[in-house]
Each structure stands twice: as C-alpha cells, then as structure tokens.
Amino acid sequence: MDPAERDANLVHGALRRRGDGDHLAVLVEMLVSLVSSYRYGGDRVDADVAKLEASQLSEAVRRKQPHHDEVVRILSTRSKPQLRATLRRYREDHGTDIVEDIDSRCSSQFARTLKSAVWCLTSPEKHFAEMIRESVVGLGTYEDMLTRVVVSRAEIDMRQIKEEYRARFKTTVTCDVVDDTSFGYKDILLALVGGEEE
Structure with a gap:
C-alpha cells in the first residue's frame, strides 16, 4: 500500500x-x-x-x-x-x-x-520510541503496533527514534526487536530499522 x-x-x-x-x-x-x-x-x-x-x-x-x-x-x-x-x-x-x-x-x-x-x-521520536517499547515489553509482542511504527517511520525519522530509544530505555531498538521477534518477521523489521551501534 x-x-x-x-x-x-x-x-x-x-x-x-x-x-x-x-x-x-x-x-x-x-x-x-x-x-x-x-x-x-x-x-x-x-x-x-x-x-x-x-x-x-x-x-x-x-x-x-x-x-x-x-x-x-x-x-x-x-x-x-x-x-x-x-x-x-x-x-x-x-x-x-x-x-x-x-x-x-x-x-x-x-x-x-x-x-x-x-x-x-x-x-515525534519520543512518542514513537515509547510505542516501540510498549509493543515489545512484557509477554509476547504487540505485532500490529510494532509493525505500524517501524513501517510508517522507517524513511521519516527512524534514526532519531533509535537515539531517543537508546537514551530513554538504555537498550536499542535492534536488541529489543531481535529479543522479541523471530524468523522472517524479525528480518523485515531489522531491515527497516537499519543498523545501530551496540
């Protein structure tokens, strides 16, 4: 779409x-x-x-x-x-x-x-960092929310979101995506999120 x-x-x-x-x-x-x-x-x-x-x-x-x-x-x-x-x-x-x-x-x-x-x-980076965190914290993954944020922000402000996420939650979007997702879904999200220094 x-x-x-x-x-x-x-x-x-x-x-x-x-x-x-x-x-x-x-x-x-x-x-x-x-x-x-x-x-x-x-x-x-x-x-x-x-x-x-x-x-x-x-x-x-x-x-x-x-x-x-x-x-x-x-x-x-x-x-x-x-x-x-x-x-x-x-x-x-x-x-x-x-x-x-x-x-x-x-x-x-x-x-x-x-x-x-x-x-x-x-x-907006504060809001979307919080949405990503909310989607991966706790049991299971809120896939709809995680997908929506990553797909809609990938080409807009993902770099700022990743910086905000690291500063606020003391971890990276990449780490949380790896820990909370699997297989092809994980690979697609990681491609959209882009690289991050650990």
Whole structure:
C-alpha cells in the first residue's frame, strides 16, 4: 500500500477496535498530520503569545483540566515553531515539562492522548520510541503496533527514534526487536530499522 492508503486502513481499523489502547495512538498520529496541514507553515514565532499560552496550558494542567477548550485550541491551531516556543516557555516559567506535569497531575485517557499529541507535534521520536517499547515489553509482542511504527517511520525519522530509544530505555531498538521477534518477521523489521551501534 502507498502511505495514504495504509494510513486510511489504520484509521479505519482503529475506529473499529476502540477497546484496545493502541487505537487512540493511531488516531492521534494520523490526525496530527492532518491538522498540521492546515497550520501556518512559517517559522515566525510570537513570544508574547507563547508566554500567554504557556500560562493557559499550565493553568489547565494544574486544575486537572487537560480537556479545556484553550488547550485544544492551542494544540490544534498553532504552528510547530510556535508550539515549541510555548512549551519551552512553559518549561522556563514552571520548571517542568508539560508532559511531566500531565503525567503527575492528570490520569484520564484524554490526558494520555494529550501527551501523545504534544509529542507527535513537537518531538515525534519520543512518542514513537515509547510505542516501540510498549509493543515489545512484557509477554509476547504487540505485532500490529510494532509493525505500524517501524513501517510508517522507517524513511521519516527512524534514526532519531533509535537515539531517543537508546537514551530513554538504555537498550536499542535492534536488541529489543531481535529479543522479541523471530524468523522472517524479525528480518523485515531489522531491515527497516537499519543498523545501530551496540
């Protein structure tokens, strides 16, 4: 399948199996790409807007309201450079990263989805490293998730994902794929992941 057809099939499947946790990750990954196509594409950043919106995000997270309209508006309308500036200002003003605050203060499914959206918008390598790790940790392999991430990111940002994975989990994607898969499936994944220094 070409990427658009693959994405359409993934979204269709995610909407049909709402019971498993992976369906939200699939929807966030695909919808973030769609929403991004309607954003301002330039590099211009407004520091005053970044300061204001960092404060609005902080207030929503502090009040355990990650679903607040302002949060959704900021994440769905601002350019990636503007979002990066806002999240950098958030960290400067509050001493923590917004994702850390979401993790420590909000436990809803929406909060977990918001964390994924923030990562997909600003640091996709963090999101996809976590998805790979989640697919190989524990008994068995979550093959659908592992395949989806490796296939969809192989030619986009796999190098950054591998670096993030090594930094966060103190092992490599290659090691975990070798340990958790076998035969032809393993060989295909390793070819797509590419080489890594051990």
